Amino acid sequence: MPRIGIIGGSGLYSLLDSPRTVEVDTPFGRVELSMGSLGGRSVAFLPRHGRGHRIPPFRVNYRGNLLALRKVGVERVLATNAVGGIDPKLRPGTLLVPDDFMDFTKGRAYTYYDGETEIEVGGRVIRGVVHVSMTPSSYCPELRRALVEAGRRAGVDVVDGGVYVCTEGNRFETAAEIRALRILGGDVVGMTGCPEAALARELAMCYATVAVVTNYAAGVAGAAKLTHDEVKEIFSRRMDDVRSILEGAVSLIPEERGCACKDALEGAVVSG
Numbered sequence: 316m317p318r319i320g321i322i323g324g325s326g327l328y329s330l331l332d333s334p335r336t337v338e339v340d341t342p343f344g345r346v347e348l349s350m351g352s353l354g355g356r357s358v359a360f361l362p363r364h365g366r367g368h369r370i371p372p373f374r375v376n377y378r379g380n381l382l383a384l385r386k387v388g389v390e391r392v393l394a395t396n397a398v399g400g401i402d403p404k405l406r407p408g409t410l411l412v413p414d415d416f417m418d419f420t421k422g423r424a425y426t427y428y429d430g431e432t433e434i435e436v437g438g439r440v441i442r443g444v445v446h447v448s449m450t451p452s453s454y455c456p457e458l459r460r461a462l463v464e465a466g467r468r469a470g471v472d473v474v475d476g477g478v479y480v481c482t483e484g485n486r487f488e489t490a491a492e493i494r495a496l497r498i499l500g501g502d503v504v505g506m507t508g509c510p511e512a513a514l515a516r517e518l519a520m521c522y523a524t525v526a527v528v529t530n531y532a533a534g535v536a537g538a539a540k541l542t543h544d545e546v547k548e549i550f551s552r553r554m555d556d557v558r559s560i561l562e563g564a565v566s567l568i569p570e571e572r573g574c575a576c577k578d579a580l581e582g583a584v585v586s587g
């Protein structure tokens with residue numbers, strides 16, 4: 316059973332060695348995963364936007380995706396996201412492992428615990444009210460460390476820390492929105508990091524992401540009219556580095572979890 320899962324954005328479809336496709340049924344629909352190996356370990360891979368990048372960020376089945384990974388044994392999730400740089404120091408091409416996030420999405424399914432759906436986590440069935448905590452670490456510190464260290468070993472510059480802001484899309488942000496997000500403390504902005512990170516916490520899974528800065532956010536010095544072609548071009552140029560970071564991180568992740576993520580449901584369940 317793979318204990319590590321990778322949720323990839325565009326450009327990572329052929330990440331695993333000898334992959335085979337597995338379909339997993341969840342209360343949120345059927346999810347197709349790829350199972351194979353990476354860095355000598357068994358890994359499950361999930362292309363967030365589906366094959367051929369057909370699913371827009373606001374329609375991604377975040378709940379189904381993470382629960383499917385959980386069901387095949389995954390406890391730790393490494394993700395990738397394409398982002399815009401709000402902080403002008405974060406030039407296009409920068410890789411960043413955020414240490415916190417802000418969720419400014421507007422209409423997604425934010426929780427497993429809707430008071431109706433039965434969710435099984437580690438043999439425990441919950442169908443009530445649950446409030447997980449996002450402190451002291453919004454992202455798993457153990458996985459963040461593995462990603463940053465993998466970058467260092469591969470000779471790839473990785474910015475350690477930063478605040479990821481998630482917007483709803485589909486359009487890119489306005490310059491006024493980016494000014495506001497900068498005042499609020501955002502460093503990078505994307506459309507797919509939330510509610511993914513919080514849903515992982517709700518399943519007591521570890522989660523961390525490597526964000527690829529593909530452009531300056533709107534209104535940031537140097538920003539021009541943004542096209543998806545530019546985003547794709549920068550993203551694909553950095554894909555080799557992202558792959559080596561993911562591969563390195565997979566082999567650096569400790570066998571047993573030493574972080575608090577596994578205890579996320581302790582004291583969080585108001586009614587089971």
Ligand SMILES: [Zn+2]
Nearest residue numbers: 455521574576
């Ligand atoms: Zn963790």
